[in-house]
């Protein structure tokens with residue numbers, strides 16, 4: 001029986017949401033096969049906030065794509081809420097992507113010629129939920145309010161800062177009311193102060209019960225999570241449960257780093 005993280009500091013309920021058994025993913029190209037995942041065994045509880053770390057090419061995005069039902073494993077099992085995702089039809093997978101899972105990416109992936117509000121409405125247009133236009137507008141406005149952008153709804157992405165664009169992307173991920181948020185380097189394109197604002201929002205969503213898996217290269221950002229899973233060459237190399245640091249504690253670490261850099265330059 002796999003053990004799950006039950007850190008009281010996180011919102012984890014102990015109920016297993018994700019179970020991976022011997023998960024493998026081989027990318028086959030003409031004469032070459034790349035083994036991106038080489039047998040991943042992992043269990044994540046509902047309400048967890050886990051960070052995924054590892055060097056470039058270690059398989060982080062490949063794992064996220066499978067978790068998000070954007071891709072299928074070559075071998076092994078992925079159980080989501082106890083159901084084997086590999087047995088799902090295309091339609092079932094699309095439904096899960098649209099209803100259960102929200103995605104946030106490093107480069108925001110917003111439609112450039114479309115307002116923040118319309119960007120956030122988009123997933124609801126593909127939803128199988130029968131929503132009226134009025135409901136779609138109301139849900140999108142509510143999601144933008146949650147991320148603090150109610151006064152920027154008519155702005156196009158180019159008229160927003162990087163941090164604001166990422167908040168629009170988070171609103172778009174939340175508008176379908178998912179249970180799982182997958183974020184692949186959500187702070188990768190943002191400076192550290194703005195990155196911490198995004199982390200603050202992610203921690204808040206986690207406290208409210210959303211399960212979160214976040215890829216990051218930055219060890220300090222990973223410390224916002226209550227669990228850090230490190231991949232190496234398609235394997236889980238380390239899997240640690242930690243008391244998560246608050247955004248204030250993380251900001252303090254950044255300040256200390258700045259002081260070290262400053263005094264280093266002076267000396």
Ligand SMILES: Nc1ncnc2c1ncn2[C@@H]1O[C@H](COP(=O)(O)OP(=O)(O)OP(=O)(O)O)[C@@H](O)[C@H]1O
Nearest residue numbers: 027034035036054055056057058059060061062063
């Ligand atoms: N579509 C693809 N076709 C072939 N090989 C791929 C494909 N996507 C990823 N790979 C290979 O699989 C391995 C894992 O890639 P992946 O994108 O999962 O790494 P990552 O940990 O997300 O790296 P990064 O930190 O640079 O984003 C790499 O060797 C990569 O070259």
Ligand SMILES: [Mg+2]
Nearest residue numbers: 060061062184
């Ligand atoms: Mg990646």
